[in-house]
Amino acid sequence: MLKPSWVTSANTADTPFPLNNLPYGVFSTASLTPRCGVAIGDQIFDCQAAEMSGLISGLYEAPLFAQADWNAVMEAGKSLWSALRQRLTDILADGSVSQTAAQACLIAQSDAEMHLPFRVSEFTDFYAGRHHATNVGTMFRGAENALPPNWLHIPIGYNGRASSVVISGTDIQRPWGQLKAPDAESPVFAPSRRFDFELEMGAIVGTASSGQVSVDTADNMIFGYVLLNDWSARDIQAWEYQPLGPFQAKATATSISPWIVTTEALAPFRCMTPPREVPLLPHLQDTGPMLFDIDLRVTHTTPEGADTVLADTNYREMYYSSAQQLAHHTSSGCPMRSGDLLGSGTISGARETERGSLLELSWGGKTPVSLSDGSSRSFIEDGDMITLEGQAKGDGYQIGFGHCVGTVLPADTK
Amino acid sequence: MLKPSWVTSANTADTPFPLNNLPYGVFSTASLTPRCGVAIGDQIFDCQAAEMSGLISGLYEAPLFAQADWNAVMEAGKSLWSALRQRLTDILADGSVSQTAAQACLIAQSDAEMHLPFRVSEFTDFYAGRHHATNVGTMFRGAENALPPNWLHIPIGYNGRASSVVISGTDIQRPWGQLKAPDAESPVFAPSRRFDFELEMGAIVGTASSGQVSVDTADNMIFGYVLLNDWSARDIQAWEYQPLGPFQAKATATSISPWIVTTEALAPFRCMTPPREVPLLPHLQDTGPMLFDIDLRVTHTTPEGADTVLADTNYREMYYSSAQQLAHHTSSGCPMRSGDLLGSGTISGARETERGSLLELSWGGKTPVSLSDGSSRSFIEDGDMITLEGQAKGDGYQIGFGHCVGTVLPADTK
Numbered sequence: 001m002l003k004p005s006w007v008t009s010a011n012t013a014d015t016p017f018p019l020n021n022l023p024y025g026v027f028s029t030a031s032l033t034p035r036c037g038v039a040i041g042d043q044i045f046d047c048q049a050a051e052m053s054g055l056i057s058g059l060y061e062a063p064l065f066a067q068a069d070w071n072a073v074m075e076a077g078k079s080l081w082s083a084l085r086q087r088l089t090d091i092l093a094d095g096s097v098s099q100t101a102a103q104a105c106l107i108a109q110s111d112a113e114m115h116l117p118f119r120v121s122e123f124t125d126f127y128a129g130r131h132h133a134t135n136v137g138t139m140f141r142g143a144e145n146a147l148p149p150n151w152l153h154i155p156i157g158y159n160g161r162a163s164s165v166v167i168s169g170t171d172i173q174r175p176w177g178q179l180k181a182p183d184a185e186s187p188v189f190a191p192s193r194r195f196d197f198e199l200e201m202g203a204i205v206g207t208a209s210s211g212q213v214s215v216d217t218a219d220n221m222i223f224g225y226v227l228l229n230d231w232s233a234r235d236i237q238a239w240e241y242q243p244l245g246p247f248q249a250k251a252t253a254t255s256i257s258p259w260i261v262t263t264e265a266l267a268p269f270r271c272m273t274p275p276r277e278v279p280l281l282p283h284l285q286d287t288g289p290m291l292f293d294i295d296l297r298v299t300h301t302t303p304e305g306a307d308t309v310l311a312d313t314n315y316r317e318m319y320y321s322s323a324q325q326l327a328h329h330t331s332s333g334c335p336m337r338s339g340d341l342l343g344s345g346t347i348s349g350a351r352e353t354e355r356g357s358l359l360e361l362s363w364g365g366k367t368p369v370s371l372s373d374g375s376s377r378s379f380i381e382d383g384d385m386i387t388l389e390g391q392a393k394g395d396g397y398q399i400g401f402g403h404c405v406g407t408v409l410p411a412d413t414k
Numbered sequence: 415m416l417k418p419s420w421v422t423s424a425n426t427a428d429t430p431f432p433l434n435n436l437p438y439g440v441f442s443t444a445s446l447t448p449r450c451g452v453a454i455g456d457q458i459f460d461c462q463a464a465e466m467s468g469l470i471s472g473l474y475e476a477p478l479f480a481q482a483d484w485n486a487v488m489e490a491g492k493s494l495w496s497a498l499r500q501r502l503t504d505i506l507a508d509g510s511v512s513q514t515a516a517q518a519c520l521i522a523q524s525d526a527e528m529h530l531p532f533r534v535s536e537f538t539d540f541y542a543g544r545h546h547a548t549n550v551g552t553m554f555r556g557a558e559n560a561l562p563p564n565w566l567h568i569p570i571g572y573n574g575r576a577s578s579v580v581i582s583g584t585d586i587q588r589p590w591g592q593l594k595a596p597d598a599e600s601p602v603f604a605p606s607r608r609f610d611f612e613l614e615m616g617a618i619v620g621t622a623s624s625g626q627v628s629v630d631t632a633d634n635m636i637f638g639y640v641l642l643n644d645w646s647a648r649d650i651q652a653w654e655y656q657p658l659g660p661f662q663a664k665a666t667a668t669s670i671s672p673w674i675v676t677t678e679a680l681a682p683f684r685c686m687t688p689p690r691e692v693p694l695l696p697h698l699q700d701t702g703p704m705l706f707d708i709d710l711r712v713t714h715t716t717p718e719g720a721d722t723v724l725a726d727t728n729y730r731e732m733y734y735s736s737a738q739q740l741a742h743h744t745s746s747g748c749p750m751r752s753g754d755l756l757g758s759g760t761i762s763g764a765r766e767t768e769r770g771s772l773l774e775l776s777w778g779g780k781t782p783v784s785l786s787d788g789s790s791r792s793f794i795e796d797g798d799m800i801t802l803e804g805q806a807k808g809d810g811y812q813i814g815f816g817h818c819v820g821t822v823l824p825a826d827t828k
Binding site: 148150177180189244245246253333335 | 562564659828
């Protein structure tokens with residue numbers, strides 16, 4: 001049920017940001033320096049101003065909003081997360097006694113510029129979508145060997161590059177890299193010709209750990225989720241990835257959506273992972289619903305403005321939850337830190353219209369995708385814009401993630 | 415030639431820390447909180463005390479030593495690095511006018527505990543030793559396919575885990591992980607049985623970059639070098655590494671030596687990389703000597719204290735320099751940050767006694783290594799200690815790296 005707010009724009013069935021959501025971002029305006037805020041309807045509630053005015057006080061011994069990121073809140077741990085969400089709900093709910101004071105803390109989203117909502121400690125990217133892994137494996141190794149032997153036993157992952165994580169709206173410059181055609185004798189250094197997006201969810205680690213943690217503990221460590229586009233140069237990847245995995249192919253940029261949707265806001269949308277084909281070892285087994293039912297869409301926009309929906313899918317297609325991924329991540333004793341970002345892996349459904357990358361949609365370039373203006377694409381062309389959207393659909397309301405957008409600019413000239 | 419210092423212990427041919435060296439670390443004592451210091455002979459020069467007393471002032475607008483790491487100096491850039499080194503040389507040189515004031519800033523190394531000398535932003539590990547890559551490739555894929563096709567064209571690397579970097583002396587707990595024997599039907603979750611060390615050098619990025627940088631620029635970005643032991647669980651690695659590379663096998667810990675030996679101190683020991691078998695693409699070509707002539711040794715110590723030298727080799731065995739690795743790292747536009755740590759990859763020479771890992775020394779466990787007490791090792795056993803040492807040998811002096819030490823403790827009981 002929609003929870004009513006005195007912010008009237010939050011009381012519609014199609015706002016991404018009703019009182020039920022309360023996602024966390026960092027914004028600035030022409031007159032305000034970057035600071036933490038909460039989306040409510042078409043407004044942002046300025047947490048720094050609220051803290052300074054005493055509206056959010058008594059929750060924690062130290063200031064939570066003195067800095068322009070959510071790391072202080074994340075590090076404070078799960079009981080603070082709940083207390084803060086409850087306080088924000090009380091302040092913004094219909095009939096709130098704080099309405100007058102809180103009104104002074106509202107800024108129109110249309111006046112705000114968004115920034116990275118947290119300092120990314122390290123970035124790990126997984127490969128946990130079965131349809132994606134099967135599609136890519138079939139293209140690269142044939143249908144019989146599509147899934148690597150370890151795939152059904154481990155949520156396969158690799159370490160990515162935190163320095164390349166950017167906020168939605170940041171332009172993405174086509175990378176250069178070493179490319180080698182299968183029949184060429186030597187590689188060349190040239191702009192990528194097979195530049196792609198990957199539709200993913202990003203899970204944000206809130207509380208740190210040392211030593212191995214259980215799936216249950218891992219689930220409790222996750223502060224929230226964002227949309228994530230792991231831009232990928234398929235031709236650089238093909239040449240570099242053996243034997244140590246993707247490196248420069250994935251290091252140009254990873255875009256995330258500006259609003260952290262909290263694990264608590266997503267609680268009504270928890271769902272089980274799909275049935276196991278082979279049982280997982282005990283330390284990786286689900287103990288409850290830890291995946292989420294979130295509708296996802298990818299839209300392509302040409303430089304001329306023609307929109308085409310490339311794919312519709314859902315986060316529940318993943319074989320492994322972020323909690324399982326995080327538990328595996330700690331299995332060797334790897335310390336996790338507040339601000340670690342875990343990419344889910346590309347989320348593809350079973351159908352051709354549910355594939356979360358152009359590599360899959362165009363089947364490696366063999367079947368270019370038709371666009372609404374009559375043109376087609378095998379991979380991303382200069383000037384193309386890719387938009388990811390996500391929402392969990394409740395009864396009379398939705399929990400929206402906003403957009404994760406990036407436009408690909410031409411490679412620089414050397 | 416040895417540069418004479420008024421710190422008399424620095425004036426011997428076998429001290430690792432003559433005035434020529436001046437490596438940077440972070441130390442504490444029973445009465446001093448962690449702070450930056452410079453090794454000189456058997457003493458440490460306390461930079462925080464020196465800055466507060468005005469001995470190191472006028473070099474930079476802000477305090478360089480208010481924090482217990484070298485990141486402020488690193489971020490300040492190369493001209494500051496040179497000016498600081500010159501100032502420290504002046505202060506500590508024989509005949510220095512500052513001797514009396516500086517004497518008050520000396521602490522005996524024997525009274526000090528060492529800490530990580532810098533905040534590690536991200537950790538990348540390379541695979542740039544040709545003998546190591548050939549040895550490992552021969553074991554895994556046969557002699558004909560030992561070197562992957564890309565190996566002579568790219569310094570292959572993967573992103574590691576900064577959170578797992580620890581200071582020399584930290585005990586290393588044997589990791590658990592998924593292991594699967596070749597003839598087993600399913601994996602098990604158990605303590606690693608093939609736990610190994612890797613002898614590497616670590617290059618520390620001092621100045622940040624965005625966009626692609628040249629090999630020359632990369633060389634100028636490197637603040638200094640440390641010894642690095644990339645602890646590796648070979649059995650976890652064998653099962654997990656296809657198709658996305660090493661992950662939990664390398665996430666337990668990476669040890670580094672406490673003293674950052676600056677690029678400037680190593681200048682007399684620059685040498686060229688080995689001749690190219692095939693020419694590199696222009697953006698990766700050497701423009702001068704960017705490798706270093708540094709003798710390296712690995713010693714194994716049993717729990718009972720029996721020492722065995724496992725390997726003697728030299729950093730000049732690498733096929734790619736750290737500058738080439740860093741240039742490649744930026745080739746896709748990957749942003750680099752101050753505090754990024756680049757592992758060279760395992761350094762093995764051509765001979766059997768020059769191999770920088772037990773995987774190679776015992777040839778995958780087939781030829782266990784004999785120890786001085788008559789026992790043998792295929793991989794590391796509980797209680798074993800591994801010590802890395804390094805020194806560049808000058809005329810009447812050496813530039814020492816100190817030690818990089820770790821003892822392997824039993825896996826925890828679950």
